[in-house]
Amino acid sequence: MNKKILVTVLLFAVFFLIGCDTFIISPFIPLISKTLNVAAGTSGYLVTAYSLFYVLVSIFMGPLSDMIGRKKMILVGMAVFALASIATGLTSVFAITLVARALTGAGAAFAAPNVWSYIGDYFSDAERSKVTAVIASALSLGMIIGVPAGSALAQFMSWQQAFYVLGSIAIVVVVLILAFLPMSGSAVNKQNYFISFKKVFLQRNIVFSFLTTFFVAFANFGLYTFLGYWLNKTFKLNTSMSGLFLIIAGVGNLIGMQLAGVLSNKVGKKKFVSISTLIMVASLFILSFSSFNIILAGIDVFVWLAAGGASFAIMQVIVTQLSSSSRGTVMSLNNSFMWAGTASGSAIVGITINGLTFFVSTLICSVAALSASLIIRIFVVETNEIISNQNDGN
Template identity: 35%
Template sequence: MNKIIKEALKMIKRIDFKLNEFMMVVGLFLVVFVMGADSFIISPLLPAIAKDFNVSVEAVALAVTIYALCYALSSPFFGPLGDKFKQKNLLMLGILFFLIGSFLCAVSQNIYQFYFFRAIAGLGAALSMPNVWAIIGNHFEGKKLNIVMGIVMSALSLSIAVGVPLGTTLAQLANWHMAFWGSGILILLVLPVLLEVIPKNGGNSENTLNYLEGFKNLWNSKEALWALSINLVWMFGFYTIYTFLGTYLHDAFNLNVSKTGYVFIVYGLSNFIASFFGGTIISKIGALKNIIINGILSSIFILGLSFYDRRLVNILIFLILIALTQGIGVTALTAYIVNVVPSNRSTVMSFNSSFLYWGLTLGSTFGSIFYEQIGFKGLGIFSSLLISLAVYATYRLNNRHKNIIK
């Protein structure tokens, strides 16, 4: 691992980043981190919010579903806008909606207001995130694209590692409102940097193509449909077991919420390292080959997690291995998808983001229905089979299209 990190650092140093490019990467990293953490930060706050609004924890948890559904349903419809209009302007508009939603969540007076404001934040994230990836795809290329994609994607991994403890810390400093004030303020601090360093290119306001043209181009690209389907199946498989990891740890090892949180921190930090340095690995052997290799390993490690689960140390070892392979594999898949239809990057990435959330929804729903019947091992087998199916589809795609990203 140390050797891989050292090699990755050497490659990053050899990439000639200009100051404005460096600041752009930092700014986009922080945007992705905050919006990613916003999905996890609410978890430790559920009891406090429920007590404040005098409702059940289950009622507050519905806000998580509302956020995810608003993201998944609206993201594809926002995508073609980024192909016609300036992606920078759309990113700023999305950030504005996210800020409004976050700040209004902080001052919500009842659960129904909280639902509505979470929906606004979800719409803002749905407009912002695809344009983050599209901006990266438009501005960088080759090895630099892979490295930047890995660095910015690692922000999602870092949000997993620190989202829960960050929410808990802010709540302990004052109350649950501070968590939403904090995320909004951090975005406000980044906003002036993004306004200065993100170029105005991207999109074509003079384009006479109608709104549906982006969907048509996506539909006509079999390569894009294959890649997006791979993403959906992969995420379905991964979130089937990941969603119920905390439940299993509580049932099998009687871990409390705090100790379970430490396990997720270990996973998140390992995934962050893999994503951050994954771009250098992708540049060496290609995106599709990376997806195949890390998908196979991830499938094997998930089976290991499921069957060698008697000791907590085994759980941690396999979680770290899964985090590393998932970090590199998913980064490679995103790096491939962002270039699959260059003329409609925003549309493609909006569907990519939507499919990620649909994968999460399918995985959590399947687990909710079958966890009691088939247990953690059963979920692990199902998860491994789905990721193996995604690997097979990638293998077919690799044979069919030889233009692997180098």
Template identity: 30%
Template sequence: MQGRVSLSVGWITLFLMGTDLFVVSPLLPFISKAYKVSPTTTGWMVTVFAVTYSFSAPLFGWLSDKNGRRTFITFGLLLFVISNALTAFASSFLWLIVSRILAGLSVASITPLIYAIIGDIAPPNRRGTWLSIVVSGHLTALWAGAPFGTLLEYFLGWRSVFVVMAIIGTILAVVNFRTWEAIPKSVFSRNLLEGKLLRILGSVSVTTIWAISMYALYVYLGAALDSENRFSSTEIALAVTFYGVGAVIGSLTSGQLTDKFGVRKISKATLIILILILICLGIFFSSGDWIYLFLFIWALVGYAGFTSYQARLAVEYPKERGIVMAWNNTALYIGITIGSMIGGYVITKWGYPLLPYVCSVAAGVSFVLSTQKVQEAKKESAFSADT
């Protein structure tokens, strides 16, 4: 029973964190109109969020290892409440940006620590299952949380979305504080990454480039659908739902494929297919209802690749698995940051239609880096066998 309660609290908390991240994209057109700024400028809401998260998440992870995770999760949720309330009632676009910086800081002290605390309390033979359950909460926000926020905007305005998240965050702050008991402090060796840091950074760089291929377009998806297809808020919500369902299905099914065919084959195959589907997305972006299918396939393939690559990292770094996964999470948000900046630049210079093709180039670069890492791993394995 305690395990079910812990998983439920972790799932709901990560669902809220995912909603806070993913709901901004479909709301960009309405926020732009409210503050009379361009969609490109409004995209900085995502950029500052991701930058703050990327730099602060490792710090909170280190502090929680020393001082316990429950305190920082509770602190993060309280800060989450403040940041979303400020987003809802920001009097200027500057204060809106400040609110998203605080939101990035809050989520950085929650999301990685939920993963860590579930890993701490899970039975060793079910740790992977427990983690996959709470991860599904984050991905479910793509097809449920973000569209719900868009529909809420339709009836009550975009500010109501952040008010509701602040209210739920208040409840979860109390629930999380009461749920998590004190977890024993972890003991890490300072020399654990000695000689491997550059290799690890090279490996997680694949995730960074992958994130660019997904988020350079996704960050501006709502604005692009509004501009190129004249979609209403309900149609944008439906498009994001198709994307989110594809992401969840792709993530869940890739595990079985990875187990059957191997982590390297699946991670490489999904990147190749991702390149092709992004090109098709560019060709058919203004094709009306067909866009729903292409968004579904794009997310299906993209997140299948992300999940399989995480499994590959777990296999290639068995002794440094926890640390590598933490850096991979940071690499993801760095990619989101760079992707949003590239997307904004492309929109300014050439418009929305070019975005899918730029993303396909990024997917190609990710594939090349991924292949290079396979060759390096094979060389290391051969060297180890000889010695």
């Protein structure tokens, strides 16, 4: 097999497993609540623990990646991810399960940002958009394929079995990465740990790129968290029917990411993100007006998630080009901004959707998407950094 294809497959596998784990917990909440004898709201802390540790770990692990290299970070992250996933289903004590989920988030935080950094190190500028789109689509496939498969396994066996399978596959991926993934970006930056952060935040271009990522995540995932709630309230869809509807979102996200890899090279990455976020603005704004027809709602959700997926994928490409010497730090911080945007969007939409109206929630997310479009258009300068490939390893 061609070495670049093999590298892409391995990195894809990492993100597919993380995507499955990220989305699979939501449909399991009622089952986990019953098994561990806690309230459904309390079970929601499993998601909080995962997200919190992802943000915290990804912030502080960036400089370490620049010092020891991407492959080692991915290996450690996936090993922790695999063991923590298995541990999630091993106990009937909620507190221990909570710790297991926190460790799963920490493992994902080690691995995921370094996948983007690895792409920046290993692939040429001309290849990055397409490779990034392929890798990013693994998250969508985790939602389209992994979550239904895991839900079926949970229904016919137990939710614990789903985590055992997920962790076992992750162990196999760890072995394959150890054996076949070339070293890349190893020890590219030996400078002081804290100087790495200072160097990053003193660069205006990088900071505004982080803010773009924050607002894209806010608009995209903030409202998506409550899409199932809106479907139930507006169209009276039950859980299974809402799940089928959400496949539309996953497919739209997947198609958007794939088109992004081709179109962004033609129109320019910065311009592409600016346009795709404007499409998000329009589709988010009109979503509440489609409540009279589920077909129109489905079309609008498809367009929204396609534009959101395209924006997300190309922002990863733009950020990887901002700094070769501190790429691990930059990508880790970018992921932290992404998860911070997701958490902020979910929290604010959660407040407005209960106390005000769904229209107000869509309006807030539209403003967030517009902010992303304006920031990248006005303040971000697209770079065309040429980084030599390390295809032969080191």
